[in-house]
Amino acid sequence: MSILPNAHDSRSLGPADSSAETIGNRSGRSNGNALSLVHAPDGAAMASEFIPDGVAVRRNGHSRAQESGNRPLQVIKFGGTSVGDAHCIARVMEIVRSTSRDSDLVVVVSAMSGVTNKLVSAALQSEAGNYPAAASILEELRSQHELAAQTLIHSAAELERLRQKTNSVLQEGSDLCRQTSLSRELTLRARDAISSLGERLSAPLLAAALTEHGVPSEAIEATEVLVTDDCFGGAEPLMDLTRERCEARVRPLLQNGIVPVITGFIGATLDGELTTLGRGGSDYSATILGAAFCADEVTIWTDVDGVLTSDPRMVPGACTIPEISYREAAELAHFGAKVLHPKTLRPLMQTHTPLWIRNTFAPEKTGTKVTPEGSLNDGGVKALTAFSDAALIRVGGPAMASVANVLARTFTAIAAAQADVLLILHSSSQNDVRFVVPSALAKATVEALRREFEQELAVEIEDHITLDSTIGIITVVGQNMGEVSAIIGRTFNALQRENVDIIAIAQGSSDCNVSFVVGRNDVKAGLLSTHREFQLGLMEPEEFPTK
Numbered sequence: 001m002s003i004l005p006n007a008h009d010s011r012s013l014g015p016a017d018s019s020a021e022t023i024g025n026r027s028g029r030s031n032g033n034a035l036s037l038v039h040a041p042d043g044a045a046m047a048s049e050f051i052p053d054g055v056a057v058r059r060n061g062h063s064r065a066q067e068s069g070n071r072p073l074q075v076i077k078f079g080g081t082s083v084g085d086a087h088c089i090a091r092v093m094e095i096v097r098s099t100s101r102d103s104d105l106v107v108v109v110s111a112m113s114g115v116t117n118k119l120v121s122a123a124l125q126s127e128a129g130n131y132p133a134a135a136s137i138l139e140e141l142r143s144q145h146e147l148a149a150q151t152l153i154h155s156a157a158e159l160e161r162l163r164q165k166t167n168s169v170l171q172e173g174s175d176l177c178r179q180t181s182l183s184r185e186l187t188l189r190a191r192d193a194i195s196s197l198g199e200r201l202s203a204p205l206l207a208a209a210l211t212e213h214g215v216p217s218e219a220i221e222a223t224e225v226l227v228t229d230d231c232f233g234g235a236e237p238l239m240d241l242t243r244e245r246c247e248a249r250v251r252p253l254l255q256n257g258i259v260p261v262i263t264g265f266i267g268a269t270l271d272g273e274l275t276t277l278g279r280g281g282s283d284y285s286a287t288i289l290g291a292a293f294c295a296d297e298v299t300i301w302t303d304v305d306g307v308l309t310s311d312p313r314m315v316p317g318a319c320t321i322p323e324i325s326y327r328e329a330a331e332l333a334h335f336g337a338k339v340l341h342p343k344t345l346r347p348l349m350q351t352h353t354p355l356w357i358r359n360t361f362a363p364e365k366t367g368t369k370v371t372p373e374g375s376l377n378d379g380g381v382k383a384l385t386a387f388s389d390a391a392l393i394r395v396g397g398p399a400m401a402s403v404a405n406v407l408a409r410t411f412t413a414i415a416a417a418q419a420d421v422l423l424i425l426h427s428s429s430q431n432d433v434r435f436v437v438p439s440a441l442a443k444a445t446v447e448a449l450r451r452e453f454e455q456e457l458a459v460e461i462e463d464h465i466t467l468d469s470t471i472g473i474i475t476v477v478g479q480n481m482g483e484v485s486a487i488i489g490r491t492f493n494a495l496q497r498e499n500v501d502i503i504a505i506a507q508g509s510s511d512c513n514v515s516f517v518v519g520r521n522d523v524k525a526g527l528l529s530t531h532r533e534f535q536l537g538l539m540e541p542e543e544f545p546t547k
Contacts, residue, residue, distance in 0.1 A: 072296035073254070074103045077264060077286035080113035081303040082360040083202055086151035089209060091360055095301065096259065097215050103296070104254045106289055107217075107261045109206050110282040111198020112148075115141060116265075122177055123186055123194040131181035138170050138177070145201050152209040165204045173197045188232035192266075192276045199263035199282070207261040217259040225249050226267035226288060228275045235267055235275035239347075242267075243292040250293075262289065283341040287355065291347035298348065299356040300340075306357045306368030307332065307339055309536040310384045314524045317537030320367070321382055325374030328382060328477050329355075331513045335422070335475040336387035345370070374479055381487060381534040382478040386523045390422060391442035392471045392503075395449055396432030397464040403456050407433055410449065417441065417448040422473060423515060425504060436517065442467055471503065472523040474530065475515045488514055494533035498525040 076099060078092050099105055111119075118141060122134040145166055153159045176194050180186050200221060207219035225245045228235035253260050264282025267275050277284045283300055290298035304312075306320040307329060326345050333340040339357055348355055349372070358367035395410050403409075407426060410433050414421060419441040425434040437445055449465050450457070457464055476491055484507055495502055495516065503517040518526055531537060 072103045073106070073293055074099060075106045075108060075286050075290040075293065075295045075298045077108040077282060077298070077300050078110065078206075078360065079282065079300070079302045080110045080115070082301050083109060083111075083206060084113035086148040088360070089148060089152060089206060091363075092206065092301070093210055093213055093215070095360065095363055096210060097213070100215060100259060105259050106250065106254070106293065106295070107206070107259055108264045108282060108286040108289060109199065109203050109261055110264050111202050112144065115144075115198035115201070116195055116279070119173070119195050119197055120191075122173070123180065123191050126177040126180035126194075127184060127186035129181050129184055131178055134177040134181065135174060138173055141197075141201070142166065142170055145205060149205055149208070152205075153212050155212055158208055158212060162204055162208045166201060169197055169200045189273060192232050193274050196263070196266045196274060196276055199265050203261045203263045207259075210259060210261070215259055216257060217261050218253055220249065220260050220262045222263045222266045222285060223268035223272065223274055225262065225292075226285065228267040228269060228277070230269045230273070230275065232275055234278040235269075236277075237267065237288045237347075238270075239288070239292065241270070242288065246289065246292045277343075278341075280341040281343075283344040284347075287344050287347040287353075290353050290355075291351050294351055295353055297354050297356060299358055300344075301358055301360040302339065303359065303361060304339055304357075305359045305362060305365050307337070307370070307383065309382070310527055310531050311338070311386065314386065314527050315384070315531045315537070317531065319537055320365075322366070323369045323371065323375040324382065325479055325512075326370060326372055328374060328479055328512055329370045331475065331477045332383055332385050335385045335473060335477075335513070335515065337383075337385045380478050381476055381536065384527055384530055384536065385475050385477065386472060386527055387422060387438075387475075388472040388520055388523045389439045390436050390471055390473055390520075391439045392434060392436050392468040392517070393442065393445060393449070394432070394434045394466045394468070395453070395464065396434070400432065400456075400464060403453070409452055410435075413448040413452040414445060416452075417445040419445040423504075423506060423517065436471065436473065439469055442469060470520050471517055472520040473515055473517055474523060474526050475513050476530065476534075477513045479512045484511065484514065490533055491516065491530055494529040495522075495526050498522070498529045500526045500529070 082092055083089050118137050122137040125133040149159060149162050173194055176190055180190055204219040207217040210217040227238045227241040250260050264285040265276055269275060287298055307324055308318040308320055310318040312318040326349055329340060330345050333342040352372050355370040356367050359365055400406055419437045421435050421437055423436040446465060446467050500518050500522040506515045
């Protein structure tokens with residue numbers, strides 16, 4: 001194995017560039033055409049728009065509140081399992097009450113666990129013309145939220161106000177489903193509006209319960225404060241306008257001792273049309289708002305103890321990492337770690353706001369702290385992650401030898417298919433390109449590529465655009481990992497002990513990740529063996545292995 005000296009500079013493709021190693025094909029035999037492999041982690045982007053001139057950020061480790069003597073401001077977000085039923089919401093109320101004693105709070109809340117999936121199902125049933133099935137789902141959700149409300153709220157007047165709000169939201173959903181059923185067309189706008197109903201139901205419920213139990217609160221729909229572009233299904237924030245609206249709508253509540261409870265996952269365009277930030281986007285909502293307020297901390301309360309050394313479903317010995325850097329966390333999220341939405345850290349990278357991941361069901365545990373630099377006293381391999389649901393697409397072969405601009409045209413087609421590229425491999429001649437995408441996007445990406453090269457391949461018998469749906473990625477993540485060749489060597493040996501067939505190896509430009517492309521069926525065995533190799537399940541704070 002050797003580092004390729006002329007690895008492609010990926011700065012033209014994304015925010016980070018990489019050098020790489022490859023080791024031939026699955027049989028271990030070189031195909032005679034050296035491939036370099038690069039990737040640009042989505043979570044590593046640091047968009048300057050998140051903080052304009054004149055907005056305060058941390059200086060010398062001190063927050064705005066610490067410098068002014070005011071109460072600190074925290075944004076705390078609760079995921080779906082945290083508000084899954086009345087018993088769970090009662091836990092959330094205690095966390096909010098406890099935290100509000102020492103800090104001003106902005107609360108961001110997801111839909112109840114499983115609700116968004118039911119709403120997406122209702123939307124799809126409507127698209128198929130089956131409005132009764134969609135209506136049945138909405139009635140089920142009405143009953144679910146009514147049961148929780150009756151358990152948590154005892155004031156008849158407050159319960160009636162909440163019931164009216166619930167009925168109003170569900171009536172909007174019913175009208176949207178009926179219209180979709182009649183037209184048999186589920187537009188992106190309608191899908192966003194239907195799938196957002198869960199947050200619009202949970203926020204008023206939590207706010208009413210908090211108020212009844214002595215914590216003055218007010219529910220706010222994020223359409224009032226979080227301004228986005230018009231990319232329905234995956235909108236991005238317009239931060240200057242979001243900041244202005246947060247100050248105008250939310251700051252007065254904080255000054256009056258009222259806890260705002262804001263819907264996660266959603267926003268609105270300048271024209272007021274509801275948008276969503278993509279599945280799992282409530283985490284992103286919390287950090288957008290954290291950056292807009294220049295909060296002292298953002299905490300994501302979820303159902304795990306923090307960022308773990310690996311997926312505990314695949315590696316039973318996985319344990320919590322006490323502190324991790326933004327870049328390490330971004331790499332983990334990009335390569336499949338479920339605890340963070342890949343975009344979550346983007347807003348905080350400019351304000352240097354620390355992010356905590358904590359367990360709603362074990363609040364006594366400190367969780368994981370995510371900071372700009374991570375702990376200064378540890379280094380080496382810190383965590384492993386895997387992306388099993390991936391596919392390898394190849395564009396190459398004899399017919400491509402005379403085609404100009406293969407690489408540029410390939411990425412034009414990929415962009416048209418809106419594919420999230422995880423890894424890229426290409427030959428020095430740029431006439432053989434391979435890349436890894438999520439399996440769900442593979443078919444559409446292949447079709448886009450065949451359209452792009454239709455003329456060149458029209459007379460060819462051999463298929464020069466191929467798809468391999470049997471691969472996965474194992475990524476080793478850490479900072480200050482020391483001698484990278486030693487990390488690669490130890491991981492290679494760990495995988496070989498389990499007869500894991502390695503297709504390619506890539507080192508990221510940030511020096512905090514190395515990725516191994518392997519067969520999908522080998523991912524679990526590879527994770528277990530590598531986790532044992534670096535003794536990640538045994539480590540204590542400040543005792544991470546350095547090699």
